[in-house]
Amino acid sequence: MRFVRFRKDNEIVHGLVEGRKVYELTGSIFSQPKRTGEIFDLDGVELDIPVVPRTFYAAGLNYQTHLEKMSAAVGLDASAPDAPDIGYRANNALTAHERPIIIPADATDQVHYEGELVVVIGKEGKHLTSETAMDVVFGYTIGNDVSERSWQKSDKTMWRSKNTDTFKPMGPWVETEVNLEAMTTTVRLNGQEQIKFKTNDMITGIVPYLVHMTKYLTLYPGDVIWMGTEGTSPNLLDGDVVEVELSGIGTLRNPVIRL
């Protein structure tokens, strides 16, 4: 099943996507939502981010080539972390499918995309095991972890480099049925393929990641975990369009505006 959030008059409502139609839902998508009976054309609705996370987690360097290149770029040791590297992003930075990534005037040229698989949590869970971890996963969406590399190097935290408003496109929907092993991530810039990689080829996979996190923290419905990216990105320019496609989910598409 494929769940969206979209604007209906002055409120944001949930919907179930079937074909090119959106069936409006009432109640939480995590606990048996009901159809209201209203139906919209998918092409006619303005999508919002598909879920508002309670906590917004992000894996750090979680693909081999990206680990090596980024470590060199920001001056860190390139060895893989001993344990999964768990970080946070901020809700202010989230923006929807088709909405612009707006780069502030004082950013350097070094603003990059990072196409990522996003895990959406649907059930409360702590002390998960390799047997129970997948029980709390509701579905998956797509994220673009836009990053300003000079701020990533200069600031003590990633508040500006990764959490400037609009730097976290997420969407277009949450897909509950996927085949992770068969999934491919493709990033296109202005229609040109930049990189293609096996989505599940992570240094730390979803199950060990969830097991490790929940030794210390409780996951709740609506939490998201961005699983990291592979490769590198050219500098994003004003007028660029970035597409992140995950086979079996869909395509997250955002234009770039440089102020």
Place this chain on the structure above:
Amino acid sequence: MRFVRFRKDNEIVHGLVEGRKVYELTGSIFSQPKRTGEIFDLDGVELDIPVVPRTFYAAGLNYQTHLEKMSAAVGLDASAPDAPDIGYRANNALTAHERPIIIPADATDQVHYEGELVVVIGKEGKHLTSETAMDVVFGYTIGNDVSERSWQKSDKTMWRSKNTDTFKPMGPWVETEVNLEAMTTTVRLNGQEQIKFKTNDMITGIVPYLVHMTKYLTLYPGDVIWMGTEGTSPNLLDGDVVEVELSGIGTLRNPVIRL
């Protein structure tokens, strides 16, 4: 005015505290809530955290003595940052007044309190100036930024050291009327005063902090900003009780359980 969130049957509702009474409210506390007519005894209700942040911000080293001692303890340069140091904490770690701080069995002895002023945002704001910054501040509450110092040193992020479940007590309420200049922060351990400092004696005050943050990010109603702490803490032991009192707001009290 003094706003709480509390348990009523199986839901969490808002209330206005007057004396020892709680007047139940309906609607957002940020936009003219209404009294439902139901009244409870403050001593008889189970308080929850007073606000669920959309984004949970935290100032890093923001008081002089704490900056010097913590920098030495975790092996960092002790000079004040050039610009305000803006970090994040995670909602999973929040816990209410009177609820226990639960220290995992594999934590070292070095688990410390940090008594903090918490700014609660009530209006959306970006590109704030020194003239407009305080317009978005709704009120204040109290936070205890419990920290495991060995994890703070060993991990790449503060996910475990500061965001283990229950490591972020916040409450007991949001107070909208305070005199920041006259405010004192006092931390007591088992009734014994440990430290007392002028709350507003920050390296970066609230106004410049809000001005700097909102160059890049939008603040929203419900966001919280923890403003940092002064001094140091002894190691917290099983059975300890930590109280953080901010004059003009109240006292946040939490017992400690070590697993």
